[in-house]
Amino acid sequence: xxxxxxxxxxxxxxxxxxxxxxxxxxxxxxxxxxxxxxxxxxxxxxxxxxxxxxxxxxxxxxxxxxxxxxxxxxxxxxxxxxxxxxxxxxxxxxxxxxxxxxxxxxxxxxxxxxxxxxxxxxxxxxxxxxxxxxxxxxxxxxxxxxxxxxxxxxxxxxxxxxxxxxxxxxxxxxxxxxxxxxxxxxxxxxxxxxxxxxxxxxxxxxxxxxxxxxxxxxxxxxxxxxxxxxxxxxxxxxxxxxxxxxxxxxxxxxxxxxxxxxxxxxxxxxxxxxxxxxxxxxxxxxxxxxxxxxxxxxxxxxxxxxxxxxxxxxxxxxxxxxxxxxxxxxxxxxxxxxxxxxxxxxxxxxxxxxxxxxxxxxxxxxxxxxxxxxxxxxxxxxxxxxxxxxxxxxxxxxxxxxxxxxxxxxxxxxxxxxxxxxxxxxxxxxxxxxxxxxxxxxxxxxxxxxxxxxxxxxxxxxxxxxxxxxxxxxxxxxxxxxxxxxxxxxxxxxxxxxxxxxxxxxxxxxxxxxxxxxxxxxxxxxxxxxxxxxxxxxxxxxxxxxxxxxxxxxxxxxxxxxxxxxxxxxxxxxxxxxxxxxxxxxxxxxxxxxxxxxxxxxxxxxxxxxxxxxxxxxxxxxxxxxxxxxxxxxxxxxxxxxxxxxxxxxxxxxxxxxxxxxxxxxxxxxxx
Amino acid sequence: xxxxxxxxxxxxxxxxxxxxxxxxxxxxxxxxxxxxxxxxxxxxxxxxxxxxxxxxxxxxxxxxxxxxxxxxxxxxxxxxxxxxxxxxxxxxxxxxxxxxxxxxxxxxxxxxxxxxxxxxxxxxxxxxxxxxxxxxxxxxxxxxxxxxxxxxxxxxxxxxxxxxxxxxxxxxxxxxxxxxxxxxxxxxxxxxxxxxxxxxxxxxxxxxxxxxxxxxxxxxxxxxxxxxxxxxxxxxxxxxxxxxxxxxxxxxxxxxx
Ligand SMILES: Cc1cc2nc3c(=O)[nH]c(=O)nc-3n(C[C@H](O)[C@H](O)[C@H](O)COP(=O)(O)OP(=O)(O)OC[C@H]3O[C@@H](n4cnc5c(N)ncnc54)[C@H](O)[C@@H]3O)c2cc1C
Ligand code: SF4
Ligand code: FES
Numbered sequence: 001x002x003x004x005x006x007x008x009x010x011x012x013x014x015x016x017x018x019x020x021x022x023x024x025x026x027x028x029x030x031x032x033x034x035x036x037x038x039x040x041x042x043x044x045x046x047x048x049x050x051x052x053x054x055x056x057x058x059x060x061x062x063x064x065x066x067x068x069x070x071x072x073x074x075x076x077x078x079x080x081x082x083x084x085x086x087x088x089x090x091x092x093x094x095x096x097x098x099x100x101x102x103x104x105x106x107x108x109x110x111x112x113x114x115x116x117x118x119x120x121x122x123x124x125x126x127x128x129x130x131x132x133x134x135x136x137x138x139x140x141x142x143x144x145x146x147x148x149x150x151x152x153x154x155x156x157x158x159x160x161x162x163x164x165x166x167x168x169x170x171x172x173x174x175x176x177x178x179x180x181x182x183x184x185x186x187x188x189x190x191x192x193x194x195x196x197x198x199x200x201x202x203x204x205x206x207x208x209x210x211x212x213x214x215x216x217x218x219x220x221x222x223x224x225x226x227x228x229x230x231x232x233x234x235x236x237x238x239x240x241x242x243x244x245x246x247x248x249x250x251x252x253x254x255x256x257x258x259x260x261x262x263x264x265x266x267x268x269x270x271x272x273x274x275x276x277x278x279x280x281x282x283x284x285x286x287x288x289x290x291x292x293x294x295x296x297x298x299x300x301x302x303x304x305x306x307x308x309x310x311x312x313x314x315x316x317x318x319x320x321x322x323x324x325x326x327x328x329x330x331x332x333x334x335x336x337x338x339x340x341x342x343x344x345x346x347x348x349x350x351x352x353x354x355x356x357x358x359x360x361x362x363x364x365x366x367x368x369x370x371x372x373x374x375x376x377x378x379x380x381x382x383x384x385x386x387x388x389x390x391x392x393x394x395x396x397x398x399x400x401x402x403x404x405x406x407x408x409x410x411x412x413x414x415x416x417x418x419x420x421x422x423x424x425x426x427x428x429x430x431x432x433x434x435x436x437x438x439x440x441x442x443x444x445x446x447x448x449x450x451x452x453x454x455x456x457x458x459x460x461x462x463x464x465x466x467x468x469x470x471x472x473x474x475x476x477x478x479x480x481x482x483x484x485x486x487x488x489x490x491x492x493x494x495x496x497x498x499x500x501x502x503x504x505x506x507x508x509x510x511x512x513x514x515x516x517x518x519x520x521x522x523x524x525x526x527x528x529x530x531x532x533x534x535x536x537x538x539x540x541x542x543x544x545x546x547x548x549x550x551x552x553x554x555x556x557x558x559x560x561x562x563x564x565x566x567x568x569x570x571x572x573x574x575x576x577x578x579x580x581x582x583x584x585x586x587x588x589x590x591x592x593x594x595x596x597x598x599x600x601x602x603x604x605x606x607x608x609x610x611x612x613x614x615x616x617x618x619x620x621x622x623x624x625x626x627x628x629x630x631x632x633x634x635x636x637x638x639x640x641x642x643x644x645x646x647x648x649x650x651x652x653x654x655x656x657x658x659x660x661x662x663x664x665x666x667x668x669x670x671x672x
Numbered sequence: 673x674x675x676x677x678x679x680x681x682x683x684x685x686x687x688x689x690x691x692x693x694x695x696x697x698x699x700x701x702x703x704x705x706x707x708x709x710x711x712x713x714x715x716x717x718x719x720x721x722x723x724x725x726x727x728x729x730x731x732x733x734x735x736x737x738x739x740x741x742x743x744x745x746x747x748x749x750x751x752x753x754x755x756x757x758x759x760x761x762x763x764x765x766x767x768x769x770x771x772x773x774x775x776x777x778x779x780x781x782x783x784x785x786x787x788x789x790x791x792x793x794x795x796x797x798x799x800x801x802x803x804x805x806x807x808x809x810x811x812x813x814x815x816x817x818x819x820x821x822x823x824x825x826x827x828x829x830x831x832x833x834x835x836x837x838x839x840x841x842x843x844x845x846x847x848x849x850x851x852x853x854x855x856x857x858x859x860x861x862x863x864x865x866x867x868x869x870x871x872x873x874x875x876x877x878x879x880x881x882x883x884x885x886x887x888x889x890x891x892x893x894x895x896x897x898x899x900x901x902x903x904x905x906x907x908x909x910x911x912x913x914x915x916x917x918x919x920x921x922x923x924x925x926x927x928x929x
Contacts, residue, residue, distance in 0.1 A: 098812075107819060141862070145805040497723075
């Protein structure tokens with residue numbers, strides 16, 4: 001067991017949410033252990049380019065910001081929570097600057113703001129091409145400072161040899177430790193290099209290890225983030241809206257994952273279209289305007305609605321014809337109309353967002369090709385999965401007047417006492433779709449809120465993990481150790497491999513639980529998942545090494561991913577409407593009367609269970625109701641004509657695709 | 673330029689070792705993978721992971737390596753590709769193995785974990801050593817930095833701690849004292865920030881100490897290999913000037929007393 005005399009809080013995950021939580025705890029003088037399955041500077045958040053939304057511009061207000069976010073999220077989010085974020089965001093952006101992130105500004109000292117799709121005003125502050133990377137590095141550096149500071153006990157005396165913050169890199173969460181009353185008093189984790197298993201005592205645990213990636217499970221070598229979610233679900237936690245996921249209308253494909261072009265292209269007026277002729281052989285620039293069908297631009301429609309337009313078009317059998325292979329592909333042209341612009345100027349503004357495309361995109365084959373602009377004509381894009389919008393159900397302390405109580409131990413509390421969650425592992429505060437630019441600032445805010453709540457819980461709780469007998473920790477510790485050994489030594493029959501199972505899961509999820517959904521296909525998918533789970537149980541472990549064995553955690557994560565994926569499919573099956581990007585031709589419109597509510601799910605003994613209401617540590621009865629007191633929901637789009645889902649091979653198939661966002665331009669934004 | 677016809681298969685030679693203390697297990701193993709469209713070194717490693725069998729038909733353990741982001745953001749898949757530092761996820765087989773052969777080896781300047789997986793812990797420790805943090809003071813006021821200052825910091829801030837500069841540096845050894853270009857650049861970056869400037873003295877002292885700026889041999893390899901294009905030699909020069917000023921200034925103060 002990890003030794004400590006300080007009453008520590010454990011944070012699992014070192015992305016933006018986890019680091020924000022850890023720093024907030026340090027600021028309150030609460031000693032913290034940060035566990036992280038990779039090293040700290042390697043979180044997913046590094047790839048997130050968009051920036052940070054805050055109502056800092058002239059004439060903007062937190063209320064307008066919240067109204068935009070709720071509209072884009074199609075009113076499925078907690079309104080009090082959304083408004084709390086919008087109110088906190090301007091200050092958070094300044095904190096980010098003060099932490100060292102070089103946010104771009106003007107000569108007068110104010111910040112440059114971009115207008116991203118879905119926002120009614122320029123509202124997104126940014127650090128060049130990689131706000132996420134800069135942010136996580138700044139937070140990490142700050143954590144290092146707290147690692148040099150001593151921890152103190154309740155009376156303020158220094159605890160020799162105990163730093164305020166400790167980091168445990170390459171430690172993978174395996175199990176939560178619960179006391180006799182079911183409260184979380186710690187966790188068990190494994191060092192992925194030495195394979196040591198250890199229990200960590202904790203006054204509270206904050207989960208921040210990113211969210212479910214649904215169709216992205218095949219990215220091998222990547223610590224699968226749904227594992228923490230699965231661990232909490234197995235301990236009895238309730239999940240919410242797991243069926244909802246963001247999809248980008250800007251998938252670029254890619255050899256190893258689905259890369260995604262940043263929303264920024266749309267800030268430059270890019271439009272999406274498909275040729276009217278389904279056997280069009282000409283290059284895009286040679287297809288005249290009247291022979292194109294425009295699918296809209298997120299600048300006007302928002303990202304989710306645009307992705308949905310693409311999904312519908314592909315489902316109706318439109319796309320781009322590949323003359324070499326003689327097939328119609330579920331792809332559209334993303335057109336920047338370069339011929340009408342100054343190419344050099346465009347390069348300056350958008351060049352950085354094409355970095356990955358230039359390196360790995362489909363067209364340049366030769367070295368010389370890499371140096372040419374990839375967007376001379378237009379880019380082929382498809383629909384690609386983004387971040388999950390569902391996760392663990394978390395509480396939020398709203399006062400009677402619907403304002404937030406930011407000091408309550410209730411905020412971001414899960415259904416298990418002492419267990420908190422922030423970032424995408426928690427159900428997102430974004431509803432059925434995130435306003436681009438809200439994610440990072442939302443993760444920061446969520447991490448801070450969860451940390452404040454965990455600190456309040458620690459201060460107010462009568463029990464302490466340090467009063468627990470060591471047997472409370474030793475039993476789960478040995479159980480994990482035994483499970484690890486059993487897995488490592490598992491001989492199975494045949495040639496089956498966990499990597500093959502992961503690929504098949506990703507493929508199946510992409511094919512049937514993407515944006516386009518059909519109940520019969522979802523039922524079939526549930527059966528496929530059960531079969532894959534059974535196969536995983538019997539698969540031999542491909543590696544016997546006793547150290548740095550990557551197959552053991554991979555198999556563990558895959559089992560967790562399967563559990564989470566089953567809940568997601570059950571949720572998708574239940575939700576009998578079309579909301580956000582998600583589109584069920586059998587129920588083609590948003591149904592506020594029936595479905596302006598959450599899907600709550602639990603992992604039962606025999607599989608996913610829908611929950612109507614449940615009790616949480618701070619509320620006797622939680623229901624699936626969504627609050628709509630502050631902003632009246634605007635009606636959804638008028639009924640869309642039903643499309644025929646054709647069973648042709650080129651149906652939208654984001655199967656092997658994974659999400660990604662490109663890197664945006666260095667320079668930007670028109671104020672308008 | 674006429675496109676040369678590329679082989680359909682690629683032979684991947686991997687330098688393997690079971691653990692840091694198992695030098696006896698150091699060996700080359702050769703695998704064959706299909707050259708998929710736009711396939712990268714990462715694609716090849718994943719193919720090997722799915723069917724870890726050498727060209728002579730032996731079933732072996734999957735190759736261990738780290739690849740959290742899969743797309744040129746985290747820097748951690750940096751390894752030696754044909755003996756040159758490169759990132760697995762962006763090294764196209766068409767470029768690194770046009771003739772159907774490529775060799776992969778772990779970075780040599782870091783302690784080995786297993787196979788192509790190395791331990792960069794030292795880089796984090798060195799950032800602490802040179803006090804590369806701004807020291808947030810709890811303020812929530814706008815910073816109001818000038819665009820020029822901001823642009824200068826942005827250029828320096830994109831370091832992913834990939835370690836390429838250290839791998840290329842003749843002065844850097846994992847058991848030596850020198851912190852290398854990455855940490856020195858980060859220290860310079862932090863010093864340019866209003867908050868970080870407050871701790872400037874302590875930071876410069878750390879940079880003047882054992883393993884600090886004086887250990888730089890000015891080989892300039894670092895700037896050549898940095899995948900982020902950070903002007904490392906400029907950072908080294910700037911820190912060298914600052915430390916020598918502090919040295920003189922401190923000495924004068926001492927002499928007067
Ligand atoms: C290339 C790319 C582009 C993206 N673009 C966008 C975008 O444009 N917009 C957007 O909203 N989002 C985007 N995302 C997603 C966004 O970055 C994540 O949703 C966000 O970073 C999540 O923050 P986090 O702090 O929860 O998790 P992360 O930053 O993913 O960090 C998770 C942490 O948890 C650790 N961890 C994981 N599993 C375990 C375990 N079992 N035990 C211990 N630790 C564990 C990891 O090591 C890591 O430190 C993108 C992601 C990528 C990779
Ligand atoms: S300075 Fe460049 S080469 Fe060195 S670690 Fe940072 S990104 Fe890598
Ligand atoms: S895997 Fe992150 S840079 Fe290659």
